[in-house]
Amino acid sequence: MLKGVLIDWGGVLTTGLSDSIAEWIVAERLDAAHYRDVMRDLIAHAYEGSANGENMIHALERGEISGFDFERRLAAQLITMDGVQPVAEGLLNRMFAGFRRVEPMYAMLREARAAGMRTCLLSNSWANEYPREDWEDFFDEIVISGEIGMRKPEPRIFEHALGKIGLAGQECVFVDDIEANIVAARRLGIVGVHHRDPEPTIAELETLLGVPLR
Incomplete structure (x- = not known):
């Protein structure tokens, strides 16, 4: 599960x-x-x-x-x-000034947490500023590469994130838009979802997690 x-x-x-x-x-x-x-x-x-x-x-x-x-x-x-x-x-x-927040993906995280899922942001940073104002509503833990000296797709950053939320790889799903990161996560037993568009990603997560996310 x-x-x-x-x-x-x-x-x-x-x-x-x-x-x-x-x-x-x-x-x-x-x-x-x-x-x-x-x-x-x-x-x-x-x-x-x-x-x-x-x-x-x-x-x-x-x-x-x-x-x-x-x-x-x-x-x-x-x-x-x-x-x-x-x-x-x-x-x-x-x-990065053109980045815009994708609200359906944040709504998905809110629903996942409400259903009892542990959530963790796992991001490679480029010394950029993150908009963290309401992150406590969406993430149980936050792992930013430049703050801990590790980066995706290194196995150790996934292991670090798993330790932060207290779960095994087989108990987690990982969503990323870079295929190399998905491949690395799968090697650790983590279920990988290669993100391209919110709708199919959310649908796949609903199937994997067994809960409605919209």
Whole structure:
């Protein structure tokens, strides 16, 4: 019987990262194709594994480098349509400014808790500010990668989150929009739900948990 829900934040409890990035690219007049080339390599390296060691995303998500250090290094690799680098300071906040809260997903968490499920936010942070004002209504525990020095898809961060809510992997479901994180969770016996859209995710969770979530 499933007793807990582990859930990502960006792209799951918010609108998609790609939409926010698209808004930012237009606002900053970035060379979009060049940006995608840069990020494709960084993200693939960070989440798909590589024999070439780690990159600055690993360090940022664990809190090993500051947000400004990451912003400075990333800005140095980008170019605007005017042929200059974007402003480094505040770059991450501008990237994520387009995130919007997805109310049906929060309502799902409220219903899950009302049904007796333990809930835990499990998020990789990019030194960004989280809107935590009412989080006590939705989460029993909060695990933010940069605050604890671990990141998804490392097994230890899932084990840490399970320990926080006092459940075994087989008793929990994990919702994330990044496939590599889902694969890592499943290796620990956690049921994985690969999120793409709120409606099918909530429907799948209703089936798995055996309770209405709307």
